[in-house]
């Protein structure tokens with residue numbers, strides 16, 4: 314009977330197919346799933362619970378360590394692993410991957426190629442245990458996020474910015490071309506003066522932005538001025554933050570130099586991306602205002618210097634060691650930190666390398682895990698994820714061993730569940746999930 318009913322659904326409505334696929338492909342349509350594992354970490358308390366049991370139903374966590382489990386549930390015993398909430402990376406670029414060809418992307422990249430990239434790199438990222446990303450990537454990753462929520466594509470959930478906001482000729486514009494070539498305006502995020510900035514904010518939100526990204530200062534991977542130079546004025550940043558706030562949306566500010574970081578923090582942005590030159594004054598203000606630093610520090614070890622044009626390579630060699638030192642001081646001073654990597658600048662899927670750098674800088678293992686769970690969820694404004702608790706999204710990962718003993722195991726995620734759907738399950742070195750399907 315079930316096969317007949319399914320065949321009717323398949324023949325009649327493609328929309329029903331995707332719903333059936335999402336909820337039914339693993340273990341029967343509406344049956345609850347019971348996940349068992351040797352350990353689970355409560356990231357809020359830091360307590361390791363042995364013999365963990367999670368009940369998953371309807372894409373949500375229905376119960377944690379209940380006295381009894383529902384009859385007829387699908388049972389999965391994952392063995393000697395540690396369960397954690399799916400990780401969140403607050404700074405990705407899923408539509409691209411830095412290589413020698415990237416520097417002509419402004420005139421050669423198509424939306425279609427970006428979309429195929431996003432599907433490929435989104436798949437790599439979610440299988441590395443990152444079930445949510447905040448992505449800065451135009452319409453491509455706005456639509457990627459919608460496709461993920463429909464269940465059409467296996468990739469992380471996306472909090473997208475659409476186009477980043479920047480000044481004419483700044484880091485978020487395209488520079489080095491003749492006048493008249495690829496001139497951009499507020500719709501593409503290039504906006505000057507408070508009113509154009511307001512227009513640009515409204516336009517990004519109209520077309521799907523859930524966060525506003527801005528280039529408060531110059532940057533590394535662009536052909537304009539000194540890397541740390543402030544680009545937006547305080548008036549422009551304040552107008553941006555105020556307009557975004559009227560829509561319930563936060564601002565993330567790319568910022569390298571101290572003046573631009575300070576202006577952005579004072580204007581009320583929710584996060585400083587990179588934060589390469591941090592003074593004591595800035596760090597204390599970030600602590601006071603609860604402004605997150607999103608360090609993107611693993612890339613310092615992994616950026617492909619040999620593909621960078623000389624101007625850009627010079628900027629990278631100047632700023633990256635300074636940035637690494639600032640992150641270390643921020644960790645030690647207690648600046649709020651949300652996990653973010655700039656994945657795309659280094660190979661997608663290596664995101665968890667960021668954890669090791671935090672721990673090497675003196676952060677405890679549990680605090681490192683919190684950056685990619687509790688803290689990132691707070692920064693993204695997504696209280697439905699980042700913890701394993703009743704009513705949360707069933708975005709669950711498993712690691713071999715215990716990351717509180719060795720943070721490096723975060724690079725070896727063996728199991729990923731996204732919204733109750735198993736998308737990776739490695740047993741004896743083989744992904745049983747991909748073999749089953």
Ligand SMILES: [Zn+2]
Pocket residue numbers: 404405406449655
């Ligand atoms: Zn970035």
